[in-house]
Amino acid sequence: MSKRTVELHWGKHHQNYVDGLNKQLATSMFYGYTLEELIKEGYNNGNPLPEYNNAAQVWNHHFFWESMQPESGGSPEGGVLQQIEKDFGSFTNFREEFICSALSLLGSGWVWLVLKREERKLSVVCTRNAISPLALGDIPIMNLDLWEHAYYLDYKDDRRMYVTNFIDHLVSWHTVTLRMMRGEAFVNLGEPNIPVA
Amino acid sequence: MNDVADDESASDAETEENADANGDTVDALESSDPDEVGPVTWIEQQPLPYPSDALEPYISKETVEQHWGIHQHIHVERLNGMIGGSEWEGMSLGQMMLSSFNEGREAPHPPFFHAAQIWNHDFYWRSMQPGGGSKPSERLLKFIKRDFGSYDGMIQQFMDAALTQFGSGWVWLSYKGSKLPHVNSRSPIPSDNYGRLVISKTPNAINPLVWGHSPLLAIDVWEHAYYLDYEDRRADYVSTFLEKLLSWETVESRLKKAVIRAIERDGHVSRKHVRKQLLAQGKSRIRARPQQANENARGQTSSQEKPLGV
Numbered sequence: 001m002s003k004r005t006v007e008l009h010w011g012k013h014h015q016n017y018v019d020g021l022n023k024q025l026a027t028s029m030f031y032g033y034t035l036e037e038l039i040k041e042g043y044n045n046g047n048p049l050p051e052y053n054n055a056a057q058v059w060n061h062h063f064f065w066e067s068m069q070p071e072s073g074g075s076p077e078g079g080v081l082q083q084i085e086k087d088f089g090s091f092t093n094f095r096e097e098f099i100c101s102a103l104s105l106l107g108s109g110w111v112w113l114v115l116k117r118e119e120r121k122l123s124v125v126c127t128r129n130a131i132s133p134l135a136l137g138d139i140p141i142m143n144l145d146l147w148e149h150a151y152y153l154d155y156k157d158d159r160r161m162y163v164t165n166f167i168d169h170l171v172s173w174h175t176v177t178l179r180m181m182r183g184e185a186f187v188n189l190g191e192p193n194i195p196v197a
Numbered sequence: 198m199n200d201v202a203d204d205e206s207a208s209d210a211e212t213e214e215n216a217d218a219n220g221d222t223v224d225a226l227e228s229s230d231p232d233e234v235g236p237v238t239w240i241e242q243q244p245l246p247y248p249s250d251a252l253e254p255y256i257s258k259e260t261v262e263q264h265w266g267i268h269q270h271i272h273v274e275r276l277n278g279m280i281g282g283s284e285w286e287g288m289s290l291g292q293m294m295l296s297s298f299n300e301g302r303e304a305p306h307p308p309f310f311h312a313a314q315i316w317n318h319d320f321y322w323r324s325m326q327p328g329g330g331s332k333p334s335e336r337l338l339k340f341i342k343r344d345f346g347s348y349d350g351m352i353q354q355f356m357d358a359a360l361t362q363f364g365s366g367w368v369w370l371s372y373k374g375s376k377l378p379h380v381n382s383r384s385p386i387p388s389d390n391y392g393r394l395v396i397s398k399t400p401n402a403i404n405p406l407v408w409g410h411s412p413l414l415a416i417d418v419w420e421h422a423y424y425l426d427y428e429d430r431r432a433d434y435v436s437t438f439l440e441k442l443l444s445w446e447t448v449e450s451r452l453k454k455a456v457i458r459a460i461e462r463d464g465h466v467s468r469k470h471v472r473k474q475l476l477a478q479g480k481s482r483i484r485a486r487p488q489q490a491n492e493n494a495r496g497q498t499s500s501q502e503k504p505l506g507v
Contacts, residue, residue, distance in 0.1 A: 008429055012428070107400070107401040107402075108364040129363060130363070147420065148420035152424040153425070153428075156263050157268050
């Protein structure tokens with residue numbers, strides 16, 4: 001991911017969302033809400049309010065920058081790897097599914113690794129435009145920006161190369177581990193421990 | 198209040214002048230006619246109407262080659278890969294697009310995205326010309342003033358639509374005939390029943406054809422269209438498009454066809470023509486001119502010309 005892309009992406013796109021949101025909040029009833037609250041309330045069960053797009057994009061981009069780390073990628077270790085193997089079969093399967101999912105998205109959006117609350121497992125989801133799994137009730141673990149502004153300067157139309165490079169070289173498994181640990185406080189991933197009487 | 202007769206009579210005048218000059222009115226520069234019902238084997242991409250560096254310095258050669266050569270080409274390949282052996286095989290592009298839309302109530306069928314993007318892009322390339330921009334003709338300005346208040350008002354509305362389209366999409370200026378979608382009747386609200394120009398923005402691959410409008414011009418506001426040249430400055434891209442690249446001649450010729458298409462499709466007779474008809478009938482009792490009355494009733498040009506368009 002080139003310097004110019006990051007400068008533009010973080011400095012202009014992300015900044016514009018922040019400025020836009022602040023401008024909206026100045027006269028909105030959502031003034032004083034935290035970002036997460038803005039996303040959940042703003043989503044309005046599928047009929048998003050005007051503040052939703054800016055708030056979600058600010059949150060999504062922040063999450064995205066933290067999901068990456070220079071010279072990282074490869075495969076995770078320990079608990080995360082175990083959980084991935086349990087839910088996807090193998091790390092290779094997960095990687096394939098992630099890439100396929102990213103390529104199947106039409107238009108702008110994001111691809112996520114989420115921890116689903118109901119099903120109590122990890123899953124790969126795609127969302128359009130600015131929709132966030134937070135609004136849908138799940139716990140995001142890692143994401144990738146599939147809006148064209150994220151990769152067009154570096155890869156032009158080759159989305160596959162962009163996603164492959166992300167998963168092989170940029171994704172930060174340390175952050176993923178931290179987020180999984182926090183997620184486990186909300187979702188019980190282990191088998192129930194039924195004591196034998 | 199103006200009614201559709203204004204558009205009809207204006208187009209009548211023009212077509213009388215031009216019908217003989219342009220014997221073949223299927224303009225090679227036009228994008229594929231969405232009403233065309235031809236058997237086709239595989240969808241092909243229409244060639245660019247100008248060389249790939251013709252739009253410099255506003256849209257670079259690199260962008261055009263990438264956008265037309267690779268991006269649009271991928272859509273063609275994917276579409277051809279999808280339709281083999283399916284119900285869509287053999288349909289023309291426009292037919293495929295309209296029938297796979299699934300009427301918007303549910304998600305469109307898979308070929309829609311690619312078919313629509315191919316059509317949209319063809320339309321977009323033909324909406325531009327090297328050395329375009331400048332002002333529309335007087336006739337077109339008249340319609341713009343009628344429907345948007347002023348030329349600047351239209352530009353402002355267009356820019357607003359382009360800048361507020363969140364995510365990927367297109368912005369269109371189209372001619373909305375009087376037909377209500379999916380219903381073959383007239384609206385009880387009189388102001389619904391005349392053709393007028395509208396500006397609309399659409400997400401992803403949707404275009405106003407599926408709503409029954411006739412598009413006159415399109416601008417691609419997917420980020421791939423402007424990112425290499427303008428990075429994130431969408432406003433600059435749109436204003437440059439409007440000032441330097443847009444081909445008002447194409448818009449005007451599309452408007453003529455759109456009016457004809459709307460008349461033929463709706464088949465209704467406007468009040469002005471009914472009046473003409475009654476007057477002519479009245480006169481014809483004095484001097485026999487029955488032909489005139491029939492021509493006016495159909496809203497077509499005079500009997501010498503073939504109707505243009507489809």
